[in-house]
Amino acid sequence: MGRIELSGVTVMRGGRTLIADVDMALEPGRVTVLIGPNGAGKSTALKVASGVWRASKGTAALDGRNITDFRPRELAERRALVAQGASLGFPFTVGEVVMLGASVPGFGLDASPEIAVGALATVGLAGFEARNYLELSGGERQRVHIARALCQLRAARRHGAEGQIILLDEPTASLDPAQQTQVMALCRVLATAGLTVVLVLHDLNLAAAWADVLVVLAKGKVRAVGSPRDVLTDDLLASVYDWPARVNTPPRDGEVFVLPHHARDMSFAGSDAGRDVRRG
Amino acid sequence: MNRVETRIDPMALGAQVASLPKPRGRWVLPIAGVALVIVAITSLAVGPTGITLGSLPRALMAGIGGDITDPLLRREHLVLFGIRLPRMLLGAFVGSALAVAGAMMQGLFRNPLADPGLIGVSSGAALAAVAIIALGATPALAWMRVFGFYALPVAAFVGGLVTSLVLVWIANRGGALSVATLLLSGVAIAAIAGALTGLMAYVSDDRELRDLTLWSMGSLAGSSWTKVTAILPFVAALAIVTPSLARALNGFLLGEAEAYHLGIAVERVKLVIVVTTAAAVGAAVAVAGIVGFVGLVVPHFVRLLTGPDHRMVLPVSAVLGAALVVGADVVARIIVAPAELPLGIVMAVIGGPVFLHLVLSRGVAGAD
Numbered sequence: 001m002g003r004i005e006l007s008g009v010t011v012m013r014g015g016r017t018l019i020a021d022v023d024m025a026l027e028p029g030r031v032t033v034l035i036g037p038n039g040a041g042k043s044t045a046l047k048v049a050s051g052v053w054r055a056s057k058g059t060a061a062l063d064g065r066n067i068t069d070f071r072p073r074e075l076a077e078r079r080a081l082v083a084q085g086a087s088l089g090f091p092f093t094v095g096e097v098v099m100l101g102a103s104v105p106g107f108g109l110d111a112s113p114e115i116a117v118g119a120l121a122t123v124g125l126a127g128f129e130a131r132n133y134l135e136l137s138g139g140e141r142q143r144v145h146i147a148r149a150l151c152q153l154r155a156a157r158r159h160g161a162e163g164q165i166i167l168l169d170e171p172t173a174s175l176d177p178a179q180q181t182q183v184m185a186l187c188r189v190l191a192t193a194g195l196t197v198v199l200v201l202h203d204l205n206l207a208a209a210w211a212d213v214l215v216v217l218a219k220g221k222v223r224a225v226g227s228p229r230d231v232l233t234d235d236l237l238a239s240v241y242d243w244p245a246r247v248n249t250p251p252r253d254g255e256v257f258v259l260p261h262h263a264r265d266m267s268f269a270g271s272d273a274g275r276d277v278r279r280g
Numbered sequence: 281m282n283r284v285e286t287r288i289d290p291m292a293l294g295a296q297v298a299s300l301p302k303p304r305g306r307w308v309l310p311i312a313g314v315a316l317v318i319v320a321i322t323s324l325a326v327g328p329t330g331i332t333l334g335s336l337p338r339a340l341m342a343g344i345g346g347d348i349t350d351p352l353l354r355r356e357h358l359v360l361f362g363i364r365l366p367r368m369l370l371g372a373f374v375g376s377a378l379a380v381a382g383a384m385m386q387g388l389f390r391n392p393l394a395d396p397g398l399i400g401v402s403s404g405a406a407l408a409a410v411a412i413i414a415l416g417a418t419p420a421l422a423w424m425r426v427f428g429f430y431a432l433p434v435a436a437f438v439g440g441l442v443t444s445l446v447l448v449w450i451a452n453r454g455g456a457l458s459v460a461t462l463l464l465s466g467v468a469i470a471a472i473a474g475a476l477t478g479l480m481a482y483v484s485d486d487r488e489l490r491d492l493t494l495w496s497m498g499s500l501a502g503s504s505w506t507k508v509t510a511i512l513p514f515v516a517a518l519a520i521v522t523p524s525l526a527r528a529l530n531g532f533l534l535g536e537a538e539a540y541h542l543g544i545a546v547e548r549v550k551l552v553i554v555v556t557t558a559a560a561v562g563a564a565v566a567v568a569g570i571v572g573f574v575g576l577v578v579p580h581f582v583r584l585l586t587g588p589d590h591r592m593v594l595p596v597s598a599v600l601g602a603a604l605v606v607g608a609d610v611v612a613r614i615i616v617a618p619a620e621l622p623l624g625i626v627m628a629v630i631g632g633p634v635f636l637h638l639v640l641s642r643g644v645a646g647a648d
Binding site: 073074081083087100103152 | 392534
């Protein structure tokens with residue numbers, strides 16, 4: 001339960017092909033990370049997987065059933081989204097924002113605020129319930145939205161929902177390194193608990209360290225799928241990002257990490273910043 | 281390093297002690313109700329014919345038991361039922377409709393500056409209503425007579441609806457909504473509709489239309505039971521539909537995609553919101569002209585008291601909107617007595633500074 005499969009998905013919008021003939025399986029119990037340069041189609045693939053956009057060609061199926069056949073309410077019980085740069089222009093308290101996650105008609109979460117409180121504790125924001133959302137930092141807001149998604153899934157689980165999916169579009173973008181690690185660790189724990197966890201990330205090292213499955217997208221097509229170790233190679237990164245990078249595998253723990261390479265040849269060549277990056 | 285243990289079971293229920301703050305502002309609704317009652321009684325008592333508070337119940341109850349013999353009581357009874365009661369009810373309905381419409385538009389457009397008057401919906405409704413009066417006898421519009429005295433509110437509803445749909449189209453055009461675009465488009469629409477409204481007033485001989493202040497500044501001066509009857513079905517429909525939209529509007533505040541992920545049928549709900557607000561604004565404009573700022577001031581004030589949850593904002597706005605317009609009408613009637621100010625001037629004096637404060641404190645972007 002909780003398996004999303006994209007088969008031959010093409011999305012065209014305003015005369016442009018955003019993704020073309022994409023096949024992708026998002027498995028429960030795994031952290032799947034979509035990477036690729038800007039405009040590669042990562043967010044588009046995520047939107048098709050979550051059912052908010054329809055595929056122009058091909059199908060997206062949740063547990064074998066076409067995702068467009070689900071009613072919004074049914075889907076809401078199965079999957080939650082943490083959108084990119086989610087914002088809110090009104091002075092809700094943090095507790096109220098998290099409770100919005102359970103505003104699906106019929107959840108009746110009002111009677112069980114402990115789910116919202118628990119979700120905030122999970123993202124490290126215990127005690128933030130009465131704070132004004134508009135006065136939070138970017139990183140705190142991001143975590144509030146993750147808590148909102150958790151609140152949605154937990155409330156649905158109380159109603160018997162199974163095989164749940166959480167989709168996060170660049171959830172670490174405004175977080176500091178420690179918070180990034182916390183969010184990735186949370187994703188790991190969610191996957192261990194059986195959820196299908198799907199992220200879009202820009203940070204290759206974060207992706208390499210935490211992904212079970214990496215899906216590399218470029219120009220609307222899937223370029224590679226597999227474990228970070230198998231997928232991340234110098235050649236692939238060079239062709240996908242048009243960016244000379246070196247993939248390293250330190251002998252100690254065997255995990256790959258990526259360093260920019262040939263920095264001196266790039267446009268910022270000669271600057272101290274470039275040299276520092278190269279030295280790692 | 282990457283195998284950080286998180287001891288909290290991520291999907292555990294109720295692992296923490298529940299201590300979420302109580303919903304804000306539960307006390308606001310009863311207090312708003314009391315305020316409305318006080319303002320309503322004041323509205324009935326104030327006017328050229330003084331009806332003291334003591335004689336108000338007597339004048340109200342008179343006539344139930346048959347003919348009134350006391351001439352003074354008879355006069356008070358006539359003033360009360362013929363003039364003041366319909367005027368008070370009309371003000372209350374107009375205020376409720378505009379305040380609720382404002383709150384819903386602000387939710388739909390995700391911005392507290394979206395007021396039906398400011399973004400041109402009221403102007404579109406007024407233009408349609410004026411067109412019916414000016415051109416109602418022409419063959420093109422003669423069929424509108426089938427609506428009887430509902431022709432005006434129905435036309436205003438259609439005018440408001442068309443304007444709203446244009447605004448939604450503008451708002452959705454570039455993907456992300458620019459509030460500056462929305463407000464400026466509203467200014468343009470209001471200017472065009474206002475010009476056409478003025479033009480129609482001059483090509484028409486109709487006495488009612490000559491009173492341009494009704495359409496441009498809003499007034500309750502021509503209140504009658506007919507108008508109360510005309511607006512009543514719209515207000516009733518609003519009261520029935522609105523409560524079911526509160527949760528969806530909360531979801532909309534997060535963004536349309538997020539609302540969809542929360543299980544809201546976005547396109548259908550959006551259409552219901554647009555039609556409902558157009559009906560509310562249309563009905564209000566048809567009987568009272570363009571009364572600005574009610575939809576801006578009331579929800580803004582209510583959010584300060586209750587927070588932005590629409591399950592509280594909508595009902596409290598309905599009550600306080602009624603109180604504000606009835607109160608403003610009292611002021612309009614007494615401040616230059618025996619003459620009368622247009623209601624819209626009183627509302628602009630209250631609403632202008634609030635709008636300015638909102639713009640300056642949030643920036644036109646209005647987002648964060």
